[in-house]
Amino acid sequence: MAEAADLTQFREETRAWLEANCPPEMRQPVKSEEDVCWGGRNFKFQSDAQKRWLEVMAQRGWTTPDWPREVGGGGLTPAESKILKEEMRRIGARNPLNSFGISMLGPALLKYGTEEQKQRFLPPIVRGEIRWCQGYSEPGAGSDLAGLQTRAEDMGDHYLVNGQKVWTSYADQADWIFCLVRTSTESKHGGISFLLFDMESEGVSTKPILLISGYSPFCETFMDNVKVPKDQVVGEVNKGWDVAKYLLGHEREMISGMGLGGGTALLGKTLGEIDDPALRAEVAAFDVDALAFAAMSERFIDQLKAGEAHPAMPSMMKYAGTELNKKRHELIMAGGGSDTLEWESERTRKGKPAREWLRTKANSIEGGTSEVQLGIIAKHILRLPGA
Amino acid sequence: MTLLTDDQRQLHDMAKSFLAEEGTIKKQLRHWRDTGCKDGFGHGLWKQFAELGLTGIAIPEDNGGLGLGATEAALVLEEVGRNLTPSPFLTTAVAAARALEGTAQGNRWFPGILAGDTVAALAIDEGKHHRPGAVATTATRSGNGFTLSGAKQFVVHGASADVILVAARTGGSVGEREGVTLFAVERDANGLDIENVTLADHSKAARLTFNDVVVDADAVVGEVDNGWAPLSRALNAGRAGSAAELVGVAAGSADMTTDYLKQRKQFGKLIGEFQALQHRAAHLFSEIEIARAAAYKAAELLDAGSDRAELMVHVAKAKAGRAAALSVQEGVQMHGGIGMTDEHDIGFYMKRQAVLDRLFGDWRFHAGEVARLAGY
Ligand SMILES: Cc1cc2nc3c(=O)[nH]c(=O)nc-3n(C[C@H](O)[C@H](O)[C@H](O)COP(=O)(O)OP(=O)(O)OC[C@H]3O[C@@H](n4cnc5c(N)ncnc54)[C@H](O)[C@@H]3O)c2cc1C
Numbered sequence: 001m002a003e004a005a006d007l008t009q010f011r012e013e014t015r016a017w018l019e020a021n022c023p024p025e026m027r028q029p030v031k032s033e034e035d036v037c038w039g040g041r042n043f044k045f046q047s048d049a050q051k052r053w054l055e056v057m058a059q060r061g062w063t064t065p066d067w068p069r070e071v072g073g074g075g076l077t078p079a080e081s082k083i084l085k086e087e088m089r090r091i092g093a094r095n096p097l098n099s100f101g102i103s104m105l106g107p108a109l110l111k112y113g114t115e116e117q118k119q120r121f122l123p124p125i126v127r128g129e130i131r132w133c134q135g136y137s138e139p140g141a142g143s144d145l146a147g148l149q150t151r152a153e154d155m156g157d158h159y160l161v162n163g164q165k166v167w168t169s170y171a172d173q174a175d176w177i178f179c180l181v182r183t184s185t186e187s188k189h190g191g192i193s194f195l196l197f198d199m200e201s202e203g204v205s206t207k208p209i210l211l212i213s214g215y216s217p218f219c220e221t222f223m224d225n226v227k228v229p230k231d232q233v234v235g236e237v238n239k240g241w242d243v244a245k246y247l248l249g250h251e252r253e254m255i256s257g258m259g260l261g262g263g264t265a266l267l268g269k270t271l272g273e274i275d276d277p278a279l280r281a282e283v284a285a286f287d288v289d290a291l292a293f294a295a296m297s298e299r300f301i302d303q304l305k306a307g308e309a310h311p312a313m314p315s316m317m318k319y320a321g322t323e324l325n326k327k328r329h330e331l332i333m334a335g336g337g338s339d340t341l342e343w344e345s346e347r348t349r350k351g352k353p354a355r356e357w358l359r360t361k362a363n364s365i366e367g368g369t370s371e372v373q374l375g376i377i378a379k380h381i382l383r384l385p386g387a
Numbered sequence: 388m389t390l391l392t393d394d395q396r397q398l399h400d401m402a403k404s405f406l407a408e409e410g411t412i413k414k415q416l417r418h419w420r421d422t423g424c425k426d427g428f429g430h431g432l433w434k435q436f437a438e439l440g441l442t443g444i445a446i447p448e449d450n451g452g453l454g455l456g457a458t459e460a461a462l463v464l465e466e467v468g469r470n471l472t473p474s475p476f477l478t479t480a481v482a483a484a485r486a487l488e489g490t491a492q493g494n495r496w497f498p499g500i501l502a503g504d505t506v507a508a509l510a511i512d513e514g515k516h517h518r519p520g521a522v523a524t525t526a527t528r529s530g531n532g533f534t535l536s537g538a539k540q541f542v543v544h545g546a547s548a549d550v551i552l553v554a555a556r557t558g559g560s561v562g563e564r565e566g567v568t569l570f571a572v573e574r575d576a577n578g579l580d581i582e583n584v585t586l587a588d589h590s591k592a593a594r595l596t597f598n599d600v601v602v603d604a605d606a607v608v609g610e611v612d613n614g615w616a617p618l619s620r621a622l623n624a625g626r627a628g629s630a631a632e633l634v635g636v637a638a639g640s641a642d643m644t645t646d647y648l649k650q651r652k653q654f655g656k657l658i659g660e661f662q663a664l665q666h667r668a669a670h671l672f673s674e675i676e677i678a679r680a681a682a683y684k685a686a687e688l689l690d691a692g693s694d695r696a697e698l699m700v701h702v703a704k705a706k707a708g709r710a711a712a713l714s715v716q717e718g719v720q721m722h723g724g725i726g727m728t729d730e731h732d733i734g735f736y737m738k739r740q741a742v743l744d745r746l747f748g749d750w751r752f753h754a755g756e757v758a759r760l761a762g763y
Contacts, residue, residue: 268763281751284758288750289677291699291757292706295684296677299389306390320673375662377669382645384668386660
């Protein structure tokens with residue numbers, strides 16, 4: 001299919017603009033967690049190039065290419081966003097900004113937020129000024145998320161929040177939190193509200209938890225008499241579950257991207273010499289799965305943007321993408337033999353392969369476990385009884 | 388964009404309703420099997436394909452066909468797969484037509500194919516596994532033409548074909564692509580022995596023996612020694628097409644199974660209420676969706692003439708083969724005892740999957756080709 005003339009023109013302009021504006025350092029592959037730009041009040045840029053790349057992209061709204069211009073987004077059509085992504089990939093451009101604000105909260109605010117909330121919260125997300133974290137899970141409410149207990153009491157002009165969240169990714173580095181709280185005990189799903197508040201509010205504290213990979217990207221988050229103004233409720237009071245679910249769809253869509261493995265190279269080409277025919281066969285079968293998944297991912301995004309995707313499809317993508325990514329890292333470990341077992345060595349850049357392998361095990365847990373996703377597919381797509 | 392155009396959607400809808408009406412297991416597959424038909428398919432249905440223009444789906448417009456691409460073929464084949472409709476559509480109208488396009492032999496056979504009178508077959512495999520480069524059948528120059536000797540197997544509809552496209556070696560050595568020439572051989576050629584073999588899915592394929600079969604020079608499809616060009620067109624089209632048909636087989640079997648989960652009761656519950664089965668059904672759904680995306684992508688790249696097309700065709704055939712294998716295995720298992728009976732249709736899906744997976748190379752072959760193309 002030939003590209004329409006206006007799209008070809010957009011592609012040419014985009015290519016030229018990226019060529020002129022993407023600093024060469026930002027075209028190098030991301031080597032470690034520190035290379036990833038998360039923005040926020042306390043973010044320390046690794047280099048001028050990293051800072052400049054965020055600024056020029058944010059100015060065009062291209063950190064959020066398909067958000068409306070009124071909130072600082074790029075206002076691009078789905079076809080244009082896709083071209084931007086392709087052109088960035090072509091030169092190996094890094095993502096200028098990683099952000100839960102972009103991948104999770106933003107879409108929920110665009111759908112459920114008031115005009116005032118959109119104007120207040122979205123532009124700082126586009127510019128990477130405010131870093132958000134997600135306060136969903138609690139010690140007693142994981143897969144059964146709606147069983148959450150954190151209370152928000154109506155004090156007339158504000159809410160008073162008390163309770164505990166857990167597994168809150170980057171809570172210790174985030175500026176604000178989007179948080180599910182119980183505003184009524186009369187109904188399980190119908191008593192939940194969706195609140196936004198500043199992590200510097202009095203009464204909020206966090207405690208990092210160490211992962212098996214040796215990193216500690218997530219925390220326990222405690223709320224002790226935290227005052228939250230009433231205009232920071234998103235959607236209707238007691239109807240936060242709808243907002244929460246909508247946001248989860250976007251979270252799952254984002255996590256499903258793990259299946260793409262961050263690049264286009266076939267795994268078998270990156271492993272070095274494969275002298276074991278059993279491993280070669282396994283890797284070849286994996287590459288089939290990975291390329292098929294990449295085709296699925298492209299189709300899914302096109303369908304989503306055209307409004308043709310089933311609302312539960314993010315669950316399918318999340319399930320398939322994360323299981324694939326786990327498999328990828330199993331094979332990287334297998335291909336690397338005892339080299340990849342080294343944990344502290346400089347040769348492995350401080351155990352990168354092993355730590356990443358362990359980190360991927362969370363992919364099928366975070367954002368809802370694989371079992372939960374399969375349950376959603378069974379219920380909402382296959383419409384199996386009692387699911 | 389990976390979304391279908393309006394024209395493609397229309398064609399898909401047309402194929403869907405046509406095959407759901409005329410191509411059903413009861414009317415076609417079961418009927419021809421039970422009546423012991425030697426062709427394994429109905430010529431009446433093939434005529435209907437022609438009336439709808441479908442036999443000319445891939446034939447160039449200049450030759451009176453629809454001149455459509457691999458994507459359109461895939462949409463029809465998905466429905467063929469879903470209904471297990473036996474017909475020469477894949478091998479004749481999709482694969483052989485691609486081999487014949489732009490050749491003098493094409494001009495000769497296209498009118499019959501368009502009319503639904505002619506069946507064309509492809510004679511590629513020589514051993515029990517698909518190794519298209521390993522052509523050992525020879526064609527030696529003699530007089531004004533060539534003499535063919537050797538043997539072929541798994542020639543779908545070989546016994547009912549009017550013309551058989553045969554890969555034979557005019558030069559080079561076994562394993563090389565150069566030196567392969569493609570010939571159009573008529574069924575009644577002297578010295579051609581045809582054994583009509585019934586396969587596990589009740590379809591017909593032939594074993595052919597060429598005992599010094601003499602053909603004219605104009606039987607060559609394309610150029611002498613350059614048969615790999617038309618052959619690879621046919622292989623790409625056949626593989627992408629069979630991948631799409633496998634997606635249809637997988638989807639048909641999965642739908643039948645999901646329906647059964649909503650009907651069958653045990654322990655006082657619908658078996659679809661058991662989470663062990665729900666999760667397996669959901670996993671299967673995911674695999675089929677991904678296989679479909681891969682099949683569509685392969686077709687899209689073929690139609691665009693992309694240099695990534697061949698790789699993606701291998702991916703599609705391998706992925707669809709595995710998704711369909713999973714689907715039919717889960718299908719029979721989740722039906723329990725009744726799934727093992729000839730009376731129930733689910734078993735037909737299992738048998739068709741086994742044949743289609745091997746046709747134009749099984750999933751292991753294609754996974755191996757992915758590795759080879761990638762250079763590991
Ligand atoms: C790295 C990481 C980052 C995370 N980041 C965040 C974050 O930023 N914010 C946040 O709010 N949360 C976060 N989470 C939490 C995550 O969403 C939960 O861990 C997840 O939803 C599972 O809940 P759980 O840990 O309580 O496990 P449980 O729900 O206790 O599950 C235990 C096991 O039981 C299975 N199970 C449970 N119910 C069923 C069922 N009905 N059928 C079949 N099997 C079932 C599960 O699949 C799992 O295998 C993060 C988790 C990880 C690992």
